[in-house]
Amino acid sequence: MIGSGRVGSAVASGLLAEGWEVTAVDESEDALMRLGPGWRGGFVLGHGMDTGVLEEAGIAGADAAVVATNGDNTNLVIAQVLKQRYEIGTVVVRVLDPARAAFYAERGIHTICPTDKAISELLSAVRASRRSAGEAA
Amino acid sequence: MYVVVAGGGKVGSNVTRTLLKMGHEVTLIEQRPDRFARLEAEFGPVVMRGDATEVHVLERAGIARPPELLLAVTGDDEDNLIISQIGKEGYGVPKAIARVNDPRNQQHFDLLGITQTICATTSILGLVEHEVPQHGLVPLVELRREGLVVAEIQVEGDSPAAGKRVGGIRLPEGSRVITVFRQGRTELVEPSTVVRPGDQLLAVVPKDSVLELRRALLGAPKQMV
Numbered sequence: 001m002i003g004s005g006r007v008g009s010a011v012a013s014g015l016l017a018e019g020w021e022v023t024a025v026d027e028s029e030d031a032l033m034r035l036g037p038g039w040r041g042g043f044v045l046g047h048g049m050d051t052g053v054l055e056e057a058g059i060a061g062a063d064a065a066v067v068a069t070n071g072d073n074t075n076l077v078i079a080q081v082l083k084q085r086y087e088i089g090t091v092v093v094r095v096l097d098p099a100r101a102a103f104y105a106e107r108g109i110h111t112i113c114p115t116d117k118a119i120s121e122l123l124s125a126v127r128a129s130r131r132s133a134g135e136a137a
Numbered sequence: 138m139y140v141v142v143a144g145g146g147k148v149g150s151n152v153t154r155t156l157l158k159m160g161h162e163v164t165l166i167e168q169r170p171d172r173f174a175r176l177e178a179e180f181g182p183v184v185m186r187g188d189a190t191e192v193h194v195l196e197r198a199g200i201a202r203p204p205e206l207l208l209a210v211t212g213d214d215e216d217n218l219i220i221s222q223i224g225k226e227g228y229g230v231p232k233a234i235a236r237v238n239d240p241r242n243q244q245h246f247d248l249l250g251i252t253q254t255i256c257a258t259t260s261i262l263g264l265v266e267h268e269v270p271q272h273g274l275v276p277l278v279e280l281r282r283e284g285l286v287v288a289e290i291q292v293e294g295d296s297p298a299a300g301k302r303v304g305g306i307r308l309p310e311g312s313r314v315i316t317v318f319r320q321g322r323t324e325l326v327e328p329s330t331v332v333r334p335g336d337q338l339l340a341v342v343p344k345d346s347v348l349e350l351r352r353a354l355l356g357a358p359k360q361m362v
Binding site: 071074076 | 226
């Protein structure tokens with residue numbers, strides 16, 4: 001788990017609960033607080049662009065990697081390094097900018113865009129409420 | 138030539154100034170409002186405000202024309218990498234040059250196919266070695282695409298090459314000694330040129346054969362003091 005903010009720490013905890021062996025990487029020790037006192041996974045303090053940090057986190061033996069630092073470009077570079085240099089089969093990366101998410105998705109990167117998801121959720125919520133208002137009238 | 142420059146710091150602004158003076162068409166993209174205001178006062182409509190890693194900002198800068206040259210020279214390596222990739226892979230920009238701020242990130246640029254890079258730290262370190270030639274052989278320029286290194290070699294009295302004709306020295310395949318600098322003058326090297334102690338040679342050598350070239354001209358590396 002590269003980047004252990006609100007999203008990253010929750011994903012890490014979720015995977016750990018499902019029986020995965022998880023190591024979280026973050027630049028800040030605050031991440032350990034977010035992971036909580038019950039955290040049984042590994043933790044490496046450092047930047048995901050640093051191959052030394054990745055290797056300390058055991059990247060060579062990883063089956064999957066989730067990249068969710070707070071920078072889109074950082075995430076996209078790390079995701080490509082994980083795929084191409086370490087040949088990790090499953091790499092999922094969070095990208096907030098829809099255009100960049102689409103651009104890299106077309107190039108075979110598995111991007112998840114929370115902005116796109118929020119847009120479609122909000123749209124469908126408004127449409128649903130219009131429909132139910134129409135039905136009530 | 139049309140050039141898009143991403144990042145208006147010291148590097149970007151000076152490059153823009155020079156390119157404009159040379160008569161080229163330039164668009165300079167800068168994100169920070171304070172910097173943008175200063176640049177706009179100097180360059181006028183050449184400067185555009187925005188985040189050059191956003192596709193619509195690049196499109197407003199004319200990335201789809203496409204420019205003959207894209208310079209990604211922000212202070213952030215991830216941004217420079219992504220800008221270069223979007224330009225080259227998304228819009229067919231023929232040539233992108235990226236600035237590497239932290240030399241440890243060079244490997245990521247190489248891995249992701251951004252082969253034209255410039256790193257001030259690495260250049261300065263190269264110059265330091267040039268000034269303190271204790272290694273005997275100093276790589277001056279690396280031509281990444283060609284896989285070649287241009288190196289300077291300082292010949293000493295005990296170097297195996299000293300006193301030999303260049304044509305008689307077994308150099309690694311694909312390498313060549315080009316010039317010799319002696320007594321304040323540079324001469325082109327012929328196979329008949331005799332290497333003398335004190336000579337500074339300039340050679341082109343495949344990247345993987347640098348140590349072999351060193352051994353051929355200077356012998357085994359001396360113990361560092």
